[in-house]
Amino acid sequence: MTEAVGRWGPGSHAERARWRFDSRWVLIGVPVALVVWLAIVPLTFLFWQSFLTPHTAARPAEFTLENFRIAYFGGETFGLFVNSVIFASGTAVFALFVGTALAWMNERTNTPFKKLFFALSIIPLVIPGILFTVAWMLLASPKIGLLNVALQGLFGTDYVFFNIYTMAGMIWVDGLHYSPIAFLLMTAAFRSMDPSLEESAQMSGASILQIAYRITFKLAWPAVLGSLLILFVRAIESFEVPALLGLPVGIHVYTSAIFNAIHQYPSQIGLASSYAITLLVLCCFGIYLQSRLSYQSSRFSTVTGKGFRPRTIDLGRWRWLAASLFVLYFVVIVLLPFLVLVWTSLQKFYSAPSWDALSRLSFDNYFAVLDFPGFWTTVQNSLFLSLTCATTIMLVAAVISWVVVRTKIPGRWVLDTLASMPLVFPGIVLGLSIMICYLYIDIGIYNTIWIMLVAYVTRFLPYGMRYVSTSMMQIHKELEESAAMSGASWSMNFRRIVLPLLKPGLLAGFIYVVIVSIRELSSSILLYSPGNEVVSIMIWELWQNGQYVELSALGVMLILLLFVLVMIAQIIGRRFGIAER
């Protein structure tokens, strides 16, 4: 009996001290080492490289400040900075405007078919940026764009209605592409608002407009500003649109400038690095402001009381206008791009729809794509990378989140910060730093698929962390404590209680990471080597060769695959009861 007490009762002081000593080392040490390796080391190399001249066969690299001189005082400097800022802020404002309007209509009004629209709003996420951009090129390029051709036919002129190869065109495409993110961010903001705050304004005699302006939007303001900053950072990092639409007409922003510097001979890695550092600083600044803001707005935290069914505002006859806006949005963001890809994929060579062209429809391009040399290797690479990456991330994220959310170990915030840091890295900057890092530290992964895995894991770890720590916070601490009281050890507790309860979050995060990994382009573009191409790179190469019809066929197949994946995620989510919030 006494033995049993000794075993199951509270341990002696020495015993407890030893446990804390051990677990602290393992729990903090291993993840910190991993995260430091992933997030910090490549950055250091990037920084170092920015002070070196190009390394060629004739001349070894030397220390120089020339890169920064070109980056900051070169002829193009000012234009580059201005272009980047205009592009990013234009995109952010446009996306936020669209996203907020849609979110408000969806959450706070009685627009018909809302549920359907919310489900549809997920769909744009399955169209990768590169395909979205190519689709809009096919729609609105001055020469071959379908919209131009159609309108020119209609009015019998050769006036160019839309030119996608302009700053406005770039903002249009990128803004549309990020608008679903703005929609989701603002939806969350509207949902976290206690509806009784609006109801009490209504009981005070305020009209719908007064409530919208003085209560709803005032309360949502921190979220609006925060979303704006997030979108700004996402836009300034985006690579596909500037590369596909800006480069051909000489509109340069930081991401495309980095790409350009690498892809010339000799590679200007040093110059690319100093651009990358500038871009990184801009992003950090944006994220810093955003976190300051969200800290301040935590005062405004409005999640109180019992959750009641949020009351919706009656739009009257205007609700049909709202519904048609949704339809228009859906057409512009999903239907048009997808249909133009489908149309193009069925043609022998690219041409506008006509009876003549209709008679030439064939599936030849699909067979051609399937017969590409190396197609199946590419698919295998993509699958391997996305699955391995998602598995690794979810496991690491589960442990790190547990340490951050559950333990009181001092210094755990460092872990959180480090693991979230890659969120700030633009994909192309991360690709560049990892490239430089493993060029110098030769552990045999340079020019292999593993270097891309490292990049993916680093890049998407923060997403995994968000998924897991949100669900971790929802697990009441007492569930674990009662398991401990029942005699479960830490590892038993983690395996039998924590992981099963986290399952929905882990699964949702896993699928999300798979999806974003398959779409990834901006890191891969600097890291792939022959034989290690992934699907997005294949699309990129097809675009460079001008093989639009084959590109479209491949794009349609990829979109369908991603669509199926998202549907599976939705079904799993519903079965395990993860609400979309």
Place this chain on the structure above:
Amino acid sequence: MLSVNSLFTEYASEHGTVVKAAQNVSFEVPEGKLFTLLGPSGCGKTTTLRSIAGLERPTAGEIEVAGRAVYSSSRGIFVAPNKRNFGMVFQSYAIWPHMNVFQNVAFPLEVRKLGRREIERKVMRVLTAVQLDHLVERDATKLSGGQQQRLALARALVMEPQLLLLDEPLSNLDAKLRDAMRTELKRLQREFNLTTVYVTHDQTEALSLSHEIAVMHDGFIVQIGTPRAIYEQPTNQFVADFVGQTNFVGGTVTAVDGAGSCQVRTALGELKALATDGVARDAAVVVSVRPEDLELSEQEIRPDAGDNVIRATVYAKDFLGEYLDFHVKVGDVVLQARAHPSLRTPTGDPIFVRMRAEKCVAIRTDTAPRGGFDANEMKR
């Protein structure tokens, strides 16, 4: 003043099923009175309140305030909540976090486009009434729970509402503060002569605050009456059980006289009891007796005309400080009785129990407890 007539409110739940939240709800609240909707969670009391507020759109019925219809299904009237001029305090208080104390209270006056000086005068008057006048500039989120509650009340009062609606206003406060705020609320309500509808699941609040109480169950009002009537003469088993503690003894009616009393054959023997609606000869009933209405004595009691006296055994005792809970056993029936702590009869000893006939309420069991409080229906 407020008149609610045959109100039905139904809505589709998240799973798509229809929730029948308020069913045939009818009541009247005279000017200056406090009327309470009392019931367990999910009984439809909050929905009824929100229907009066206009925050829910009822499916049928009429709601009139001072002769003005704010909702009428037959005449197709629905006045928007912001046009009703009803003050409301929400369970979560719904204090706007981006405004300070003054701004929160001033808001209803600002949307009514009052002059700045008048706003200031009215806001300060109501803040003084709720004793928050020293915190005018304070951020609303930096207030304690009790202060937030008073702020919410001030905001509802400042617009001089025709009707004050309170949705469980005390449920987020801790016990001591709740008692203090209850007294405060009662003082303000009586002082300003506010016609008030109060929603709570707490019987103490309901009994101590109200002029009249409606007990709700499954969407229906099952009894309306003064606090004393609800407590002392429950007309159905649900009310007797939900409000306060009680003993139920099952039995059959053997005789009914015209004066409202009856004889019931129970496991305790023949009991003289008060007959409620629908109690007739041979009806199956339960007799409800409150623990404090069981008088205990070690000496034999000589019964008066209207008394039931029973000989029992002390089965168990709980000492609770200001009183003692006795559990006394008669045959297989255990009754709970509340006694003064000076009574020290040991467990197992015999004891005499007196229950006055007017304290024993016979309630029919074969009528469904949810009948809807509709006088005609009850008679049928």
